Amino acid sequence: MKRRIGCGAVLLSVLAAPVLLVAIVSALPKPAPAPALQTVGKVAGIPQRMLAAYQNAATRLPREVPSCRGMRWPVLAGIARIESNHASDRTITARGDITPRILGPVLDGSGTGGNHTAFPDTDGGRWDGTASSERAVGPFQFLPSTWNGSGRDANDDQATDPHNADDAALGAAVYLCGNGRNLDDRAQLRAAIFQYNHSTAYVDDVLGWIDRYSQLATGTLPIGQPATGDARTVVTAALAQTGIPYSWGGGNASGSTRGICCSPSGKTGTTITGFDCSGLTTYAYAQVGIRLPRTADRQAGIGTRIPASLGPGALQPGDLVFFAYDPSSDSTIHHVGIYLGNGQMINAPRPGTQVRSEPLWDHGFAGGARLL
The missing domain is CATH 3.90.1720.10 (endopeptidase domain like (from Nostoc punctiforme))
Incomplete structure (x- = not known):
């Protein structure tokens, strides 16, 4: 009799355990849902059309670099925040064209600040408006020579244009991915950004923006948190x-x-x-x-x-x-x-x-x- 009671008690505890587990799991606080991307863009100061370009690029990237991992829109937003402040002072059309064009200084060897390197022209002035040298162009500030290898058509208009938000964002994603990085790995993400601009300070600045945008997107940096x-x-x-x-x-x-x-x-x-x-x-x-x-x-x-x-x-x-x-x-x-x-x-x-x-x-x- 005692053995039956004992076995019954054990059996009862085993049967009750899943119920208790369900009760505990049900009682745990559920993570807050991620905020609407439109809200994230507004809080982050990213124009909605540029945010859409970053999203589109992250979605389309696997077709271009299948071996790349971890590309997210905050990665692209972090680069564009430093390079052009998301083209925030420009007009961006529905198809993504940015006017007036975003042009960097002419790199003809006469620059200040110790950078006197001349860059020979590679685009005949098509993108940068100068046939005698080079300058960075578009919201992601590509050199025409770099764009020639990384540029992609992201809006299916049969053209690759660094002054188009969609094309530029996808081109930047391709460039950052290289031959197939894992951008979820912090070291590889740092290496990708350093390749974009060989400056440790630049890398730190971009990473700071990537982290902030990621926190906003996931809800870990609360939006609309009121002071009381x-x-x-x-x-x-x-x-x-x-x-x-x-x-x-x-x-x-x-x-x-x-x-x-x-x-x-x-x-x-x-x-x-x-x-x-x-x-x-x-x-x-x-x-x-x-x-x-x-x-x-x-x-x-x-x-x-x-x-x-x-x-x-x-x-x-x-x-x-x-x-x-x-x-x-x-x-x-x-x-x-x-x-x-x-x-x-x-x-x-x-x-x-x-x-x-x-x-x-x-x-x-x-x-x-x-x-x-």
Whole structure:
């Protein structure tokens, strides 16, 4: 009898286990659905027609480079953000043609900044408007010589045009893929971007935008996350200062003040009433009774520190957000803003500017701090 009861108990526990498992799984929070791409484009500042071109290129790429893995629209968007800001100041037709054309400087050996390399003409001026040399063209800034090998017809009009959003995006995808990279692998993605532009700083900038667009697309960087309570008061107070001039040393708990120093450019000084970065945050947080130290690096020591390694997705509206010469060292922090949500911050950027809202800077991102 005991053996039967024992076996029955075991049998009962085995039968009950799947039910219990189902109950546990059902109780787990479901991941938030990815936001509509139209919403992502609006928040990210990407024109819808360009976003459609990036999507189309990622979809069509397997036909062109079957061995390539990991091509996603954020990869193309990251490149185009740096190369042309998504052709945002141009007209883009329904078929993808961009006017006026986006043309880089003529590379005839007379450039400044130490780059005096001349590039012989390869297109007779067809794409770049000069038959004596070369210059980068289109939203992805292809050299005509590179376009000759990577250009593709992505809108089925029997032409390959670097000044067409669809063609240019697919051409960039082909170029980044090489002979068949796995762009899900961070090292291979870095190598692909470095091939596009042999600059480590360029690679870091592009990767920062790729990561941000990826977070927006998957919902890991929340869209429409509202500021509430004291955070709303802080954000509202900072936004109310939009348009006030930057003034080095300007701003305190009571509001804007004259600066305490000058600059050779004359863009800041004791005659300008306004805020610097930490003056703005000092004022905004004073509205909820929090007194902050006066400098950005010392403000990083207040509240709960949010490491840069967690990315912007760990930030909430109202958090302080920091930037440093060396993001691993708080002693090198030189700038602070207030996170607004959606990858945006409000800050007093630099001499000659005004308090404004803008995307989080990628270069030098040093995490944040939560005070509320």
